[in-house]
Amino acid sequence: MKALNKKLIRDLIHMRGQVIAVALVVACGVASFIALRNIYRSLLLTQQAYYQEYRFADVFAQLKRAPNRLEARIAEIPGVASVQTRIVAGVTLDVPGVSEPAAGLMVSVPDKRTRILNDLHLISGRYMEPGARNEVIISEAFAAKNGFKPGDSLSGIINGRWSMLRIAGIALSPEYVYEIRPGDLFPDSRHFGVIWISRDSIERAFDMEGAFNNVTLSLSHGTNEAEVIRRLDSLLEEYGGLGAYGRVDQVSNHFVDNELAELQVSGTFVPAVFLLVTAFLLHLVLSRLVSTQRDQIAVMKSFGYGNFPIGWHYLKLSYSAVFIGIVLGIGLGWFFGYQMTALYARFFRFPILRYEMDPLIISLAVLITFGSASLGALRAVQKAVSLPPAEAMRPESPAKYRMSILERLGLHRFLPIELRIIARNMERNIVKSVLTVISIAMAVSLLVVGFYFFDAIDQIIDIQFNRVFREDANVVFNETRSSRVKQEMAAMPGVMKVEGYRAVPVRLRFEHRYRRTALLGVQHDGELQRLVDKDDRIINIPPEGLVLTSKLGEILGVRPGDSVTVEVLEGSRPIRQIQVVSMVDEVLGMTAYMDSRALNRLMREGENLSGLRLMIDSKSMDTLYSKLKRTPAVAAVLIPEAMLKNFNETLAQTIYISTSAIIFFACVIAFGMVYNGARIALSERGRELASLRVLGFTKAEIGLMLLGEQAILTLLAVPIGILIGMFLCYLIIHAADTEMIRFPLTLSLRTYALAFIIITAAASLSGLLIGNRLSRLDLIEVLKTRE
Numbered sequence: 001m002k003a004l005n006k007k008l009i010r011d012l013i014h015m016r017g018q019v020i021a022v023a024l025v026v027a028c029g030v031a032s033f034i035a036l037r038n039i040y041r042s043l044l045l046t047q048q049a050y051y052q053e054y055r056f057a058d059v060f061a062q063l064k065r066a067p068n069r070l071e072a073r074i075a076e077i078p079g080v081a082s083v084q085t086r087i088v089a090g091v092t093l094d095v096p097g098v099s100e101p102a103a104g105l106m107v108s109v110p111d112k113r114t115r116i117l118n119d120l121h122l123i124s125g126r127y128m129e130p131g132a133r134n135e136v137i138i139s140e141a142f143a144a145k146n147g148f149k150p151g152d153s154l155s156g157i158i159n160g161r162w163s164m165l166r167i168a169g170i171a172l173s174p175e176y177v178y179e180i181r182p183g184d185l186f187p188d189s190r191h192f193g194v195i196w197i198s199r200d201s202i203e204r205a206f207d208m209e210g211a212f213n214n215v216t217l218s219l220s221h222g223t224n225e226a227e228v229i230r231r232l233d234s235l236l237e238e239y240g241g242l243g244a245y246g247r248v249d250q251v252s253n254h255f256v257d258n259e260l261a262e263l264q265v266s267g268t269f270v271p272a273v274f275l276l277v278t279a280f281l282l283h284l285v286l287s288r289l290v291s292t293q294r295d296q297i298a299v300m301k302s303f304g305y306g307n308f309p310i311g312w313h314y315l316k317l318s319y320s321a322v323f324i325g326i327v328l329g330i331g332l333g334w335f336f337g338y339q340m341t342a343l344y345a346r347f348f349r350f351p352i353l354r355y356e357m358d359p360l361i362i363s364l365a366v367l368i369t370f371g372s373a374s375l376g377a378l379r380a381v382q383k384a385v386s387l388p389p390a391e392a393m394r395p396e397s398p399a400k401y402r403m404s405i406l407e408r409l410g411l412h413r414f415l416p417i418e419l420r421i422i423a424r425n426m427e428r429n430i431v432k433s434v435l436t437v438i439s440i441a442m443a444v445s446l447l448v449v450g451f452y453f454f455d456a457i458d459q460i461i462d463i464q465f466n467r468v469f470r471e472d473a474n475v476v477f478n479e480t481r482s483s484r485v486k487q488e489m490a491a492m493p494g495v496m497k498v499e500g501y502r503a504v505p506v507r508l509r510f511e512h513r514y515r516r517t518a519l520l521g522v523q524h525d526g527e528l529q530r531l532v533d534k535d536d537r538i539i540n541i542p543p544e545g546l547v548l549t550s551k552l553g554e555i556l557g558v559r560p561g562d563s564v565t566v567e568v569l570e571g572s573r574p575i576r577q578i579q580v581v582s583m584v585d586e587v588l589g590m591t592a593y594m595d596s597r598a599l600n601r602l603m604r605e606g607e608n609l610s611g612l613r614l615m616i617d618s619k620s621m622d623t624l625y626s627k628l629k630r631t632p633a634v635a636a637v638l639i640p641e642a643m644l645k646n647f648n649e650t651l652a653q654t655i656y657i658s659t660s661a662i663i664f665f666a667c668v669i670a671f672g673m674v675y676n677g678a679r680i681a682l683s684e685r686g687r688e689l690a691s692l693r694v695l696g697f698t699k700a701e702i703g704l705m706l707l708g709e710q711a712i713l714t715l716l717a718v719p720i721g722i723l724i725g726m727f728l729c730y731l732i733i734h735a736a737d738t739e740m741i742r743f744p745l746t747l748s749l750r751t752y753a754l755a756f757i758i759i760t761a762a763a764s765l766s767g768l769l770i771g772n773r774l775s776r777l778d779l780i781e782v783l784k785t786r787e
Helices: 003-014 016-053 070-075 140-146 199-205 225-239 251-266 269-291 294-302 307-348 359-385 389-393 417-428 430-468 484-490 550-556 596-602 618-629 640-649 651-694 699-735 749-775
Strands: 059-067 080-086 088-094 102-109 121-125 135-139 153-158 161-172 192-198 211-219 473-481 495-510 513-522 546-549 563-568 575-584 592-595 609-616 634-638
Touching (some): 003 016, 003 307, 016 307, 016 651, 059 225, 070 211, 088 634, 102 153, 102 634, 140 192, 161 192, 211 225, 251 307, 417 430, 417 699, 430 749, 546 550, 592 596, 634 640, 651 699, 651 749, 699 749
Parallel strands (some): 135 161
Antiparallel strands (some): 059 211, 080 211, 121 161, 153 161, 546 592, 563 575
């Protein structure tokens, strides 16, 4: 074995603590990068495979009623590969164990099992028997949340008649990956489910023999989707078509795409930040680590070793620690990535899972890590080998003596000698002190980023569910009702306050951009629902004009004062130019708002209502809900309390999962950086501290000099790290500004406290380990003359 390789092995054993710390820092940086990047990629592959295998449609359209013969004309539209006409209708359900009314969406399927668009994946049970009119298949999420299994019964109001349904099977469909009822922001599988029923049965139940009210299309490759939608709208217009739309606007796919977009940000920006911070910290650590072997480099040069062999030796020393970290990081990245991808797949209810490690992602992580290690090591080696051997074998020249700031101010007389030495050393080695502060600050910033997401979720919950939704229940009607329904509802048991609203599906156009959304008419003086932006400001509804969410305005490219084209997609389908009066930066969803009376005028109708918001006496809730269950006019009852629970179980949970992994990695990186900084400081000052011991200073006193300096640098780094973390959070929220959710920039005292506690704990643990080495300091060995 070559002499340098033997030295390499001895160095690795001697510096095993530092090597392990560097390896852990690298492992966490690489693992976070690989795990979060591969989660997004794997879920995207899973989604695409699921959509393809189960024939997810490309175009969707809802209408009032059309004869079956229209199907042939739809199939003749150029580019249409296949057509699936259906009957889709909402029903009110009575779910055992649930006091509130539940809602179901009935979707027709062929009487006999065959391959269809938006095909079913049976989880359990079987397909409906031909001729069994009351047999149905229900969605897996609805079944799991309510404990249904094949053979159970379910009752509800179907087209005004109380009916009993028997569950034949439980299934999944690509059309309802994100199973959400109209008006909700998040899935509520306790109160909403999809029910597939035979075409013959639903035709009889809703008097739809020979007709359909819903159609889905698949398109040939390369087809112009916009042209197909235009032609389809033209065919369906006389049959009450509500406007066809593509897959991108399909409710379930839209929400899934937004979730994946958010994951793309957290899987790109956050791990990139982690990896770059890790690379920076690694560069600092290894450059200082190699510089501590300045005298050894000189000895090797004096024995005839050239610059290249010496440089390669220290690169191997750096690479050994980095290689261990990369191997560990790839393993951790695969494990965390697979576990979290499987968890997301269960959340999305994908029946298949494709988890793949992207070689490009791994290669990029390895390249950045090895590159930073090489730069750090070579910089220190280049500095050392540039000196003549005789000069390099001597210890570095002491810093030029001058009075410290404390001494010039006359404050030194109030300090013990240990603190004076700390102040002098920090001031005379200002570059090292600054780099140490920066490295610890970067570790603190990662902690702030990790805990920020918890603060953002808490703020979103407070705004949306305490300040925006102030009602106890939101009653949605199956069709618009006159204002008289407010008095009728107010007379029901337990109802304390009633506010009506009007909701209309619209297409908003500005120049060449457009977006389908809901136009919500609310009372300008309403108290049960208010417009509140993410800075907790209440926005008043003007008597005329539109109020758009900021994200919707950004997509359309409009600002206050611009006029947009509003195409109503129901009723007489009026088209109007309406001015945008103001914007509201809401935290969830994208909606357009108007004063309810102005919206009624736009629709050329009386004071019609789509639903009511209720404040209810808690003692009478069960009685009221029981009555609403059997009210045919009620399509759904939305409960903000249930929505909050679903928010915590869906979106918040997915964020918590990835955030917990980020915090774990950040904690390990923080400890690794603090420990390495202290350990290298001990190596750099070992001779100085041993000299002080010989002069009579105790172990406690020299420990205070070394660890006290590290403690001061750590305390200085905390506020700087918090500021860097706030800047990183600012970048993240602008990168993660999706249509579904906008994170507010808010950091709580809890986040500051946790970041401080964790970095202090890392410093304390490092201090204990370094203190143990100080107590075993070999004075004779350290003070040997270097000749």
